[in-house]
Amino acid sequence: MRGLFRNNFYATLLGAEAFTGIALLVGVFVVAMDNAIPSLIIGYMLLVMIGFSLNSIASIRKESATKWGKYKLTVPVRKRDIVISFFASQLLWLAVGIVFAGVGIALSIALHGNPFDRNTDIFMLFVLGIGISLFMGAIFFPLYFLGGEERNEVILVVSLLGGIGVIMGLTTLINIMYPGNMTTWQTVMSGIFMMACGAASFTVSVPLSVGVFQRKEY
Amino acid sequence: MENILELQNLSKSYPKSDFTLDQISFSLPYGSILGFVGENGAGKTTTIGCILNTIRKDSGTVKLFGKEMGDGDTDIREKIGVVYDGDNFPGFWTAGQLSKVMAGLFKNWDQALFQKYMEDFQLPVKQKIKHYSKGMTMKLAIAAALSHHPQLLILDEATSGLDPVMRDDMLDVFLEFVQEENHSILLSSHITSDLEKVADYITFIHKGRLILTAPKDDLVYRYAVMRCRESQFQAVDREDILAYRKRDTQIDVLVADGREAKRKYKDVVVDHTSVDEIMLLLAKGERV
Structure with a gap:
């Protein structure tokens, strides 16, 4: 697995370096700005969490430009491990995004105070970022292995929009269940429910993707 | 156990293209080089795909080191080195990064041996692979295939696209590799002059069917x-x-x-x- 992680890391590295630069520049700007209107910091948190994840899964496409995807099947790793390494890499890059988002909001609050009405709003922003990323990955991998490299771009767009759509759907469902102002407890439970749904779909997507990948021929 | 590789009635069909690999049988003894010949589209790569499990066979058996290789048989794949035609590795890697990835994939990866091949083949370690010439990428692939001490090399058109001098250098490397009696090479090529120089056996397929498999000396001298x-x-x-x-x-x-x-x-x-x-x-x- 060590070699697979290194492989995925190198595939993601160039994009991640560029995105890190952008995230740092935007982060400095967002932190420096007054956060009385919190839309900038909200946008920043979602951008870094989803952005690092998106870059990670988009990097798979690079393997199809050469015979490496086929070559990898001839080295001493199982197909299952190849697929799992992609999922694990996405989680690692999501964690990087979470760190960026956490540092960003922490610095913004330290400099300008808490811009949100309720502390649970920050928690819910993390739920949105993590949830969208997890659903995006859960949709992307089986479709990618099923649809092939040549449809990579459309699968990526469908996965991102799908992730956002599922989170919006869950939010609507929660709003229907709890009309009016939600208590802190209800908000936290709703967030945990959304994260659990994301984690469950991500987990279910692993064996599904493995199954599709094992039937694939190169 | 005499053969490092044995194929028995290997078949694979592609309904959409009407191509069928039809009952291919041949074997590769230890310590020898088998030239796998056929025109473009004859089924060489499909056969190699079935051998390496990158393609699912319809029927027949493929035995490597006396055993059918499944997805979980990573110990068998430790003993196989593979070179495909063209770009085997991502172009955005350097040879140094390739080595680090390979070290994490193969238990027997020999960094010193890889470094030696890089020096012998005059390949820059820090340059991105996409800036290598065609000949350099093939040399790199051969270096990578040899650096985990495989017993079996499977080379799919590995010398095509190389100039005669470079091809001759590579053939020397292959001959040196089979000096060890438990080493063998399956060398797929349509450049028959290469095979005449190094192969012990020639297997010829045409339109998915085995036409001939015989010792090279029989073909050349008899x-x-x-x-x-x-x-x-x-x-x-x-x-x-x-x-x-x-x-x-x-x-x-x-x-x-x-x-x-x-x-x-x-x-x-x-x-x-x-x-x-x-x-x-x-x-x-x-x-x-």
């Missing part, structure tokens, strides 16, 4: 081509003819035993032949 006129051709025993091809007024007849043909057909010119000519006669000629 097989022959009779240059017949029409009347001479009519007098030739049908059972002596492996294949024949009409060329203007001459008919070239491939026979399995040149000496016997010279003795039997005294008025016919019998020439030594090459793997290339045998391949052409078998592929484009007619059978009796």
Whole structure:
């Protein structure tokens, strides 16, 4: 697995370096700005969490430009491990995004105070970022292995929009269940429910993707 | 256990393209090089795909080191080195990064040996692979395939696209590799001159079917081509003819035993032949 992680890391590295630069520049700007209107910091948190994840899964496409995807099947790793390494890499890059988002909001609050009405709003922003990323990955991998490299771009767009759509759907469902102002407890439970749904779909997507990948021929 | 690789009645069909790999059987003994010959689209890469499990076979058996290799048999894949034609590795890597990835994939990855090949082949370690020439990428792939101490090398058109000098260098590397008696090479190529230099056995497939598998020396020293006129051709025993091809007024007849043909057909010119000519006669000629 060590070699697979290194492989995925190198595939993601160039994009991640560029995105890190952008995230740092935007982060400095967002932190420096007054956060009385919190839309900038909200946008920043979602951008870094989803952005690092998106870059990670988009990097798979690079393997199809050469015979490496086929070559990898001839080295001493199982197909299952190849697929799992992609999922694990996405989680690692999501964690990087979470760190960026956490540092960003922490610095913004330290400099300008808490811009949100309720502390649970920050928690819910993390739920949105993590949830969208997890659903995006859960949709992307089986479709990618099923649809092939040549449809990579459309699968990526469908996965991102799908992730956002599922989170919006869950939010609507929660709003229907709890009309009016939600208590802190209800908000936290709703967030945990959304994260659990994301984690469950991500987990279910692993064996599904493995199954599709094992039937694939190169 | 005599053979490092054994194929028995290997079949694979692609309904959408009408291509069928039909009952391919051959074996590769330890300590030898088998030249796997066929025109483009003959089924060489499909066969190799079935051997390496990158393609699912429809039927038949493929035994590597005496065992059928499944997805979980990583210990078998530790002993195999593979080189494909073209770009084997991502172009955005450097050779140094390739080495780090390989070290994490192969238990027996030998960094010192890889470094030695890089120096011998004069390949820059820090340069991105996409900036390598075609010859350099092939050398790198061969270096990577050899640096985990494999016993079996599977080379799919690994010398195509290289100039003759570079090809000769690579053939020397292959010959050195099989000096170890438990090492073998399956060398797929349509450059028959390479195979004549290094192969111990030649297996020829055409349109997905096995046409011939024989020791190379038999093909080069025993097989022959009779240059017949029409009347001479009519007098030739049908059972002596492996294949024949009409060329203007001459008919070239491939026979399995040149000496016997010279003795039997005294008025016919019998020439030594090459793997290339045998391949052409078998592929484009007619059978009796």
